[in-house]
Amino acid sequence: MPELKDDDLNALFRAAGHKHVGEDLTARIMARVAVTPIHRPAPTPPLIGRRGWVLIVSLLALPLVIALLVAPGASIDLPFLSTSILERFSELRLPSGPWPLWTVGLSATALLLLLLDRFLGSQRHQRS
Amino acid sequence: MRTSVEHNDLIQRILAGDTHAYSALVRHYQHMVHTVCHRVLRNAEDAEEATQDSFVKAYQHLAGFSGNAKFSTWLYSIAYRTAISHGRKRRTDTAQLEDMAQHPAAEYDGAGQRAELRKVLDQALAELPAEDASILSFYHLEELSVEEIVTVTGLGASNVKVKLHRARKKLLEVLNAQLGPEARNLLLEHA
Numbered sequence: 001m002p003e004l005k006d007d008d009l010n011a012l013f014r015a016a017g018h019k020h021v022g023e024d025l026t027a028r029i030m031a032r033v034a035v036t037p038i039h040r041p042a043p044t045p046p047l048i049g050r051r052g053w054v055l056i057v058s059l060l061a062l063p064l065v066i067a068l069l070v071a072p073g074a075s076i077d078l079p080f081l082s083t084s085i086l087e088r089f090s091e092l093r094l095p096s097g098p099w100p101l102w103t104v105g106l107s108a109t110a111l112l113l114l115l116l117d118r119f120l121g122s123q124r125h126q127r128s
Numbered sequence: 129m130r131t132s133v134e135h136n137d138l139i140q141r142i143l144a145g146d147t148h149a150y151s152a153l154v155r156h157y158q159h160m161v162h163t164v165c166h167r168v169l170r171n172a173e174d175a176e177e178a179t180q181d182s183f184v185k186a187y188q189h190l191a192g193f194s195g196n197a198k199f200s201t202w203l204y205s206i207a208y209r210t211a212i213s214h215g216r217k218r219r220t221d222t223a224q225l226e227d228m229a230q231h232p233a234a235e236y237d238g239a240g241q242r243a244e245l246r247k248v249l250d251q252a253l254a255e256l257p258a259e260d261a262s263i264l265s266f267y268h269l270e271e272l273s274v275e276e277i278v279t280v281t282g283l284g285a286s287n288v289k290v291k292l293h294r295a296r297k298k299l300l301e302v303l304n305a306q307l308g309p310e311a312r313n314l315l316l317e318h319a
Binding site for chain 2: 015016
């Protein structure tokens with residue numbers, strides 16, 4: 001006695017096809033759609049934008065670079081900076097310590113904040 | 129079958145204000161969306177209402193369709209959840225289920241073998257839980273992959289695989305028990 005098998009189900013489903021829909025279903029849907037507005041979530045800019053990040057990084061990096069350049073023993077001339085500023089920087093002394101670790105820590109914190117910022121932005125986007 | 133490029137083009141037109149372009153998507157997907165809703169709700173009237181609601185919801189949130197997934201998967205997901213939600217609101221009573229099982233072809237205007245096959249399949253699927261019947265339709269009729277069914281239903285991959293296996297087994301048992309040898313032969317010939 002022939003029995004239906006797994007392989008026959010595909011053919012059976014396809015042969016039976018979809019459920020029949022009313023002839024005017026499209027029209028009824030379109031009538032409702034016509035009076036339905038599309039939700040357009042307002043684009044939410046990140047809490048700190050690209051320019052903000054560039055500014056923050058510049059403000060942090062510039063004094064550090066200058067301090068390194070004017071450190072005692074450095075022979076690089078910085079003519080665009082006035083003598084008084086150079087003297088101020090030359091007086092700066094970087095404390096000894098695990099600086100690479102601090103750098104990694106600060107970078108990781110900055111990255112974490114950036115990811116948090118994007119996550120909050122996307123959550124707000126989904127809610128709206 | 130429309131390609132995803134054509135769909136994306138239609139979606140862009142709709143988002144640009146061409147509401148009429150949405151009718152092309154409705155016409156293309158209404159049969160499957162209605163089938164999914166019917167498998168869950170097992171009542172023609174509720175299924176049609178859920179179908180309408182699904183398309184309206186999809187239209188409302190079209191701007192949120194990212195294009196990462198296929199439009200069909202996204203739409204079926206909305207349809208499936210909408211049908212589930214309708215089902216919770218209106219608990220389908222036993223009388224309706226029995227009525228459908230006894231007269232499954234009553235709502236079809238199709239004639240001949242195709243209508244007969246639908247009738248047989250409907251009767252067998254009515255013996256399965258609604259969720260299993262929907263998963264079988266996604267897999268065998270729309271040929272969605274397990275991963276796509278996971279996206280649509282929100283179930284875990286292993287859960288979908290187990291449900292598919294059990295539902296297929298149960299469906300075959302029902303079909304083989306309900307149908308006599310002649311009917312099975314006829315079914316195999318036309319399937």
